[in-house]
Amino acid sequence: MTNQNVVASDEKSAVDIRIRFLLPKSLFSPDGPKPLPAPRLAKKIETGGVATAAAKTNAWVNSMRDSSPTRVKSTCSLSESEEKNSWIMNHPSALSMFEQIVNASKGKQIVMFLDYDGTLSPIVEDPDRAFMTNEMREAVRDVARYFPTAIVTGRCRDKVYSFVKLAGLYYAGSHGMDIKGPSKSRKYKKDQQALLFQPASKFLPMIDEVCKVLVEKTKSIPGAKVENNKFCVSVHFRCVEEKMWAALAEQVRSALNDYPQLRLTQGRKVLEIRPTIKWDKGKALEFLLESLGYANSNDVLPVYIGDDRTDEDAFKVLRNRGQGLGILVSKFPKETNASYSLQEPAEVKDFLRRLVEWKRISFGRACRV
């Protein structure tokens, strides 16, 4: 994987102008936030091709090292703080741009899409203990009272529900391959039936099988953890010593050799195995908008908040639609298709609370008129 400068050189003059006005490029569009040109994103790990097994494993290990970088490595002469400032100019804080964001939503229905790990809950060593705080739960519950809200996660849907514990939301588990609508979703659409969509259902036995194979193959690697996410599998290496990463990658690679219908992607210190179908968090976002009746509508403002590589698929969809806001949760500059940023889950909670407060005030005003 190659790391790029956070601000491409051909964008520098535009950046200077935005510095003068202290406004993000995304707000220069009359329709509100508009996509930035797509940055050069990290290459996906290829599982096919003619590379030798060793070369493939090596490539995987390099990609594992680059995963979840603390910052984009610089190839230009800017200092770290200058780079960070430039990045913030291009991806300003959604909190400091709050007024502009809600102005862009005037006359539109906000639909909220929230990733779970690293967005609603902090990243922790044990994936089974990634709990969200009660304050965050209240913020999400309140947001869902005003806006259709979906949790979009790589996790198994039941597992994420056991963390979020809120009815009345849409849940898209397994990177969007397992979508369920609220059982009483009449709130937003009168005749709406409960929604269930599982585009990868035929892969269920295969995923179960490969999961067992992976548990067996990785059990000699201390710290490795295999998580069955129903339509995909996570192999965690957060607690694996770096000197063992090659051995882990080799085990996963050899397991995948027998499953050409599965592919590998990567998240934060995790290798993810999923079906080769063209479905991801971006497709899930489009599907949910369509289910809510906003397929070709200009009256909607989808807001997607996420922290991970897999959330980039959703940010990209918003960019391509020229509609909505992608908000990346990160303390560090990263290549992203998102337009805005928040530093950590605590800021996500503040943003959700402000949205609720703004909605309550504007709703109160509307009632008084």
Ligand SMILES: O=P(O)(O)OC[C@H]1O[C@H](O[C@H]2O[C@H](CO)[C@@H](O)[C@H](O)[C@H]2O)[C@H](O)[C@@H](O)[C@@H]1O
């Ligand atoms: O789409 P998400 O909701 O962000 O889920 C992506 C993966 O999140 C979890 O793993 C990550 O969080 C763990 C807990 O903080 C952390 O230990 C791990 O290193 C991270 O990769 C989850 O366990 C995975 O199954 C999800 O695919």
